[in-house]
Amino acid sequence: TDRTLLNKLWHKANTDDIVIVKNGLLSDSAYANIILENDKGLFTPARPLLKGTMRQSLLNKNAIQAKDISIEQLPNYQYLHFINAMQPLGCQSPIKVKEILK
Secondary structure (H helix, E strand, O other): OOOHHHHHHHHHHOOOOOEEEEOOEEEEEOOOEEEEEEOOEEEEEOOOOOOOHHHHHHHHOOOOEEEOOEHHHHHHOOEEEEEEOOEOOOOOOOEEHHHHOO
């Protein structure tokens, strides 16, 4: 419930959003759960800071799979999607991972 640290990280980065890495594993963004896409499917980090309702709904429908995704594995994905209770999958255009890595 205390977003002070998240807000500090986000504002310090001076970007539209941040992707949080905890113990070397991708977690969430400042305001949403994340989904990574490659030719094998759609994947969400297994250990998010918050297990959101939209994320859980997609997991229950087998539309996405949860797995540990390390920062080193990020280049194995083509797209990054942001989802939350107000933003279902496909609501926003995905971000190309290669653009994040630049």
